Amino acid sequence: MVFPVILAYGALALPFPGALALAFCNGLLWDALTVQFIRPGAYAQGPMMEEVALGWSVVLFGVLAVLVHGLRPLFLRGRWDLHCLASGVCTVVILAAQYLMITFRLGGLIFPKTLWVRMLLPGFFAMLLSVPVYFAFYFLADALDYTVKVEVDDHDKRRR
Amino acid sequence: MTPAVDLSKLENVFVVLGNRSTTRRPRRPAPSPRDDMKTLAFFGVVLAVDLLAVVFQSYCPPLAVFRGAG
Numbered sequence: 001m002v003f004p005v006i007l008a009y010g011a012l013a014l015p016f017p018g019a020l021a022l023a024f025c026n027g028l029l030w031d032a033l034t035v036q037f038i039r040p041g042a043y044a045q046g047p048m049m050e051e052v053a054l055g056w057s058v059v060l061f062g063v064l065a066v067l068v069h070g071l072r073p074l075f076l077r078g079r080w081d082l083h084c085l086a087s088g089v090c091t092v093v094i095l096a097a098q099y100l101m102i103t104f105r106l107g108g109l110i111f112p113k114t115l116w117v118r119m120l121l122p123g124f125f126a127m128l129l130s131v132p133v134y135f136a137f138y139f140l141a142d143a144l145d146y147t148v149k150v151e152v153d154d155h156d157k158r159r160r
Numbered sequence: 161m162t163p164a165v166d167l168s169k170l171e172n173v174f175v176v177l178g179n180r181s182t183t184r185r186p187r188r189p190a191p192s193p194r195d196d197m198k199t200l201a202f203f204g205v206v207l208a209v210d211l212l213a214v215v216f217q218s219y220c221p222p223l224a225v226f227r228g229a230g
Binding site: 002003006009010013014015018021022025026029033136137140141144145146 | 198207209
């Protein structure tokens with residue numbers, strides 16, 4: 001729940017290379033934290049294998065970072081609610097993708113009712129968590145004199 | 161009345177096709193090395209917070225409930 005919130009903030013506040021680098025680090029950390037080793041099949045004697053292969057999350061986080069980065073111009077104009085929305089959506093998408101990868105690997109596609117709760121509830125909490133995270137990063141950026149908000153000039157106002 | 165646009169210039173053709181204003185937008189100054197250093201420093205801070213979250217989720221028991229959801 002914390003990683004998607006930080007990923008969403010990084011993708012919105014950092015330039016494109018920074019967003020991609022953060023997605024890479026976040027993906028590796030996520031995989032390293034959530035890696036599970038299983039035996040394929042109930043009675044198989046074969047070697048253990050990972051439930052979700054290391055590196056898949058890097059690709060997923062990268063794609064999400066690129067998509068969220070597209071909202072950066074609006075975010076820089078002061079739309080802090082976009083971070084809140086992106087955090088929730090990223091959390092739900094990551095959990096859904098991870099679940100799909102696991103079910104595909106195990107050879108079935110089951111959607112129990114509790115699955116939606118276990119995906120949507122972390123998304124909701126991520127949205128709640130994103131507000132203090134946004135303001136914490138806002139003050140950190142201010143301390144470092146890093147610009148996360150630009151003034152809207154007259155040219156932009158006329159175009160609206 | 162719509163001002164006449166000089167379509168002999170290729171960039172104006174794209175401006176008209178995109179239905180955008182032909183008034184030239186004032187360019188923002190290119191980032192200086194100092195700005196790049198600020199960006200790098202902020203990236204480092206974001207990464208440090210990320211690593212801090214890992215440590216807390218791994219070793220702080222009350223926060224371990226979040227581990228399942230990352």
